[in-house]
Amino acid sequence: MAKKNDTILRTKFPERLCHWFLVICFFFTAMSGLSWFYPSLSWLSNLLGSPQLARILHPFLGIIVFLALCFMLVRFAKYNLFAKTDLIWFRNVKDVILNRHGQKLQIGKYNAGQKVLFWLIMASILVLLVSGLIMWRAYFAHLFPIWVLRLAILAHSVSGIGLILLILGHIYLALWVRGSITGMVTGYVSRAWVRQHHDRWYDELAAREAAAKTDPKP
Ligand code: HEM
Known part of the structure; x- marks a missing residue:
């Protein structure tokens, strides 16, 4: 660590x-x-x-x-793969929203909500890219029949608005979890922050640290 x-x-x-x-x-x-x-x-x-x-x-x-x-x-991607323990986060989402930190939620480097957002962002950008290329008048639009262009315009509009809404949610969460924006600016977060918001990741890091102490590399 x-x-x-x-x-x-x-x-x-x-x-x-x-x-x-x-x-x-x-x-x-x-x-x-x-x-x-x-x-x-x-x-x-x-x-x-x-x-x-x-x-x-x-x-x-x-x-x-x-x-x-x-x-x-x-x-x-590797930190946003769903794990069984994400179910605990989903089951306790009310406590998460109310900032009640009673029990350990076994949250890894990113929580289940962040993971859902992550994959929705990736799915939206893929739809935006494909539909955007199809409807790009200067280069590709003439290659497609009108019904494909209409579908592409619809898909582009829906996924565009969708992605903007997802990002607004992402910004709201970033502001709401104090310390996370500092983390994205400086790279560093406090130990207390990790313990509070990402307990499973904290345990993993602590275990790795302990292992490194007992078995220091030459
Ligand atoms: C003012 C706008 C934004 C703010 C304040 C913001 C803030 C943040 C913060 C604080 C994190 C780190 C979260 C953590 O460490 O737990 C993060 C991660 C991330 N952000 Fe943003 N962000 C913004 C806009 C965007 C936009 C526009 C995109 C993409 C179109 C984006 C994509 C991501 C992704 C992919 C991650 C990694 C999250 C994960 O792996 O689950 N962000 N952002």
């Missing part, structure tokens, strides 16, 4: 860099996308310079978001 005083390394530098790069790219992609939903939102396309620029940049930014999420998938 990498340590700095009484802290634990939770997120490595390349992952943090990718995450915050993703946040910037996602913001501009989502805002330009929303600008085409309703006339009163059209001003949002000016965030990318002008409506014309937004129209050109949106698909490229979307691909960058997809690639950044591929990196996150490679780095985080």
Whole structure:
């Protein structure tokens, strides 16, 4: 367990860099996308310079978001695989929401709610990529019949709104669990934070630390 005083390394530098790069790219992609939903939102396309620029940049930014999420998938998938112990979290979700920490919930590096969000984010970006490529007028749209384009536009709109809602939920949870944003900025969280929010991960790290102490590598 990498340590700095009484802290634990939770997120490595390349992952943090990718995450915050993703946040910037996602913001501009989502805002330009929303600008085409309703006339009163059209001003949002000016965030990318002008409506014309937004129209050109949106698909490229979307691909960058997809690639950044591929990196996150490679780095985080193993921590987001569902485990039997996640059932305890689901059964006690009310206590989690009310911040009652009575019993050990056996939470690994990420909790069951984060895992559900993680896979929904990955599923949404896949639908957005495929539907977005199909409806990309400059390159591919002419290759498909109109009914496929209509389906793609519908799928793109639904998954786009879905992903924005998921990210709003993600931001809410990040703000709500104090210390997690600091963890994503500095990489480090306190031991107390890990013990409180991710008890099973804490036990695993402590066991590894104890093993390293009794059997130090030369
Ligand atoms: C202002 C916006 C955002 C904030 C404040 C935020 C905050 C955070 C924080 C604090 C974590 C670490 C959670 C932990 O250590 O338990 C995290 C993880 C993560 N974030 Fe964000 N995030 C934001 C936007 C986004 C966006 C736009 C995406 C993707 C489109 C995203 C994708 C992820 C992913 C994939 C993880 C890893 C979670 C896991 O493995 O379960 N985040 N975020």
